[in-house]
Amino acid sequence: MSADPDMLAPGVRRMRPDDHFMILTDTASTPMHVGAVMILDVPTAEKAGFYDAIRAQFAARLPHTPLLAEIRQAPDGYDSDVWVDVTSCDLDYHIRRVATDRDLDDEGLYAFIAAEIMHGLDLSKPPFEVHVIDRMTGDRCAIYMKMHHGLADGIGFQTVLGLLSDETAPAPPRTAAGVLPDDAEWRRLADERFAREAPLQAEGSARRRAALAAIEALQADPATRRARTPILKMSGPTAMTRAYSTITVPLERLKVLGKRLGGTINDVFMAVCSSALRRYLVEIDDLPDTPIVINSARSYRRPEHGDFGNRIVALHPHLATTLADPIERFRAIQASMAAERARTGHDEALLGALEKPYGARDRRAKFSQRQSDGAAVLPGNISLSNVPGPPEGRTYAGYRQIANFPTPLLGSGRFLNVTSRRNGDSLFMGIMTDPTKIPDPRVIRDYMFDALAEYEQLAPDERAS
Secondary structure, three states: OOOOOOEEEEEEEEHHHHHHHHHHHHOOOOOOEEEEEEEOOOOOHHHHHHHHHHHHHHHHHHHOOOOOOEEEHHHHHHHHOEEEEEOOHHHHHHEEOOOOOOOEEEEHHHHHHHEEEEEEOOOOOOEEEEEEOOOEEEEEEEEEEEOOOOOOHHHHHHHHHHHOOOOOOOOOOOOOOOOOOOHHHHHHHHEEEHHHHHHHHHHHHHHHHHHHHHHHHHHHHOOOOOOOOOOOOOOOOOOOOOHHHHHEEEEHHHHHHHHHHHOOHHHHHHHHHHHHHHHHHHHHOOOOOOEEEEEEEOOOOOOHHOOOOOOOOEEEOOOOOOOOOOHHHHHHHHHHHHHHHHHHHHHHOOOOOOOOOHHHHHHHHHHHHHHHHOOOOOOOOOEEEEOOOOOOOOOOOOOOEEEEEOOOOOOOOOOOOEEEEEEEEEEEEEEEEOOOOOHHHHHHHHHHHHHHHHHHHHOHHHHHH
């Protein structure tokens, strides 16, 4: 047997509880996949061959990635669910040419993304889809790719995109698939694992108790206490539809502004989103008396955890939307984020729980009951995330990528997600809304541009000092 505790057998990897959580929270109203829409520079004369070129590009590199795998469940849910390697997949199913009767402009692309993001992935198959759009206005084509969150988080997804790009050479075909042991052998291997990890379970339990005590102490201190998520008139379950738009800002513009304000790019990103959202809520008469709380995440994947899977802790800073002054709001957001960061070391101790006998079965039962009772509204009114991307530009099948927009998901009860991704010299942002609450995400986009300009006007000019 492999020394890797996650390996059940060659080509069969156990799913960690944190990854299983992503599978179980997948619902019709919140499909749990991460994704991107990539815009490529493609001369009009070469568009006819674009789909075939991208299909060949991805097919030749899929064996490098974790995408060629399928989920299987342990007998009676006694052990973890597993990812089982497969040698190939149905390329006609997984890499699709988008049929359209016209060249799509940006708004046509956004409408396609908003509809397609609500189509969940078929988890009886490898957990990804690629949609190739070769009819767009101008010298450009697009690739929309989505991958299930159970396989990796947003950072891991960017690693997958790198493995599929020209920076990675084609892979030899995969010749061996994973083979599951029979039920009796699987049970025996699971018992060996549980016995081997028993001392680690005790250590982990002690570590988690200490972390929970530390978090409780932080919550008792007014300086580090989390703000409570306010209830808005438009709070409530998330709809079964989406609206989508994008925004692109030069990275240097944000760096300069962050320096002038004494903050980071992420501070600027959050403050700009806060200003835009505050303006919108004032206009619709739904600004609460307590600040809007966000849901965000911080990755704690370390080298020993590999490139894929999920090791993320939730952050719930507030956006100081009760403050009218933009600079005061910026400072309050910084303080709230600092308080959240003080928790994350303790939150990390809650990650990486080891599997227990019948743990997968018990988690399934718990989530099934939760869904039958009605989806619980999650902490945070909206989601904001700033996800690292590759500092260099990429090409696919020789075509230069000119944009790399996130396609954010909306959690239960949330009506807005703005996710940013650094790539090359730009910060690319995807804006996803529940259109029953924010019908047109372009309003948020326009208000963000206005807020950015306002901060640039208000920020101290270091040349004058």
